Amino acid sequence: MNINSEKSKEIIISFAQDGNFRSTIPNIKIDGRDIAQVCHAKLLGVTISQDLTWNKHVDNIVKKAGKRLYMLYQLKRAGITQKDLVSVYISVVRPVLEYACPVWHTNLPQYLSDNIEVIQKKALKCIFPGLGYAEILRRVNLDTLNVRRDSICQNKYNVRQQNVYPLPVTRTNRFRNSFIPWALYNCQ
Numbered sequence: 001m002n003i004n005s006e007k008s009k010e011i012i013i014s015f016a017q018d019g020n021f022r023s024t025i026p027n028i029k030i031d032g033r034d035i036a037q038v039c040h041a042k043l044l045g046v047t048i049s050q051d052l053t054w055n056k057h058v059d060n061i062v063k064k065a066g067k068r069l070y071m072l073y074q075l076k077r078a079g080i081t082q083k084d085l086v087s088v089y090i091s092v093v094r095p096v097l098e099y100a101c102p103v104w105h106t107n108l109p110q111y112l113s114d115n116i117e118v119i120q121k122k123a124l125k126c127i128f129p130g131l132g133y134a135e136i137l138r139r140v141n142l143d144t145l146n147v148r149r150d151s152i153c154q155n156k157y158n159v160r161q162q163n164v165y166p167l168p169v170t171r172t173n174r175f176r177n178s179f180i181p182w183a184l185y186n187c188q
Contacts, residue, residue, distance in 0.1 A: 003030055005030035005031055005033040005035060006033075008030065008035050008036075009035065009036055009037075009038045009041045010027070010028050010035045010036065010037045010038065011037075011038060011039070011040070011041055011048065011049075011050050012025060012037065012050055013050055013051075013052060014050060014051070015051055015052075038050075040056045042060075044100070045099055045100060046099075046100045046103055046104065047060050052107075052174070052178070054104045054107065054108055054112055055112065057104060058108075058112045058115055058116060059115075061096055061097055061099070061116070062097075062115055062116060062118075062119060064096050065093050065096040065097050065119045066119060068092055068093045068096065069093060069119065069122060069123055069126070071088070071092065072085060072088060072089060072092075072093065072123055072126055072127070073126055075088060076126055076127065082127050082128065085126075085127045086124075086127060086140050086142075089120075089123045089124070089127070090142075093119065093123055094120070094145075097116050097119060097120070097145055098145070098148065098149060098152065101149045101152055101153065102152060102153050102179065102183070103179045104179075105149040105150070105152075105153055106153060106177050106178070106179065106182040107174070107177040107178055107179075107182075113145075113146050116145055117144060117145050117146065120142075120144070120145050121133050124136045124137070124140070124142075128140075153182075167181075168180075168181050
């Protein structure tokens with residue numbers, strides 16, 4: 001297998017407060033070319049940061065979903081029914097906000113969860129102006145995005161072999177709430 005050095009990125013995972021450690025780590029070379037050291041990179045649509053926080057990923061999905069909200073506003077101006085507008089929101093905007101959420105939701109701070117929820121609030125306020133958010137959710141039978149992500153994360157994965165894996169010892173909440181330990185504790 002050949003590795004394309006132009007498409008490859010290197011992320012140094014570190015929780016150090018200062019960035020001086022980067023100068024002590026030698027660059028990785030492939031075919032004589034240095035691999036670019038980056039602070040964050042997108043892997044299968046999920047933005048991973050060097051400090052393993054989800055700020056950059058949430059910023060990206062909020063920006064992408066915000067662009068799709070414009071389409072919702074245009075459809076409303078065109079006279080599309082509220083039922084159809086809700087369907088458009090559910091099929092076009094919400095998947096962006098929930099993509100790969102089992103990977104990042106379990107370690108998401110409340111302020112980032114609120115940033116994501118703002119997009120759903122804007123979409124539903126556009127469709128149902130003058131109503132409160134809780135009333136709109138009841139009327140269209142939707143949950144908050146946080147509740148939906150919780151339920152998605154609780155789904156058991158049907159695999160051919162039900163292996164029981166040893167549970168890792170976790171000393172910090174950051175590690176305990178990261179995807180692999182969380183999935184092992186909650187999905188076996």
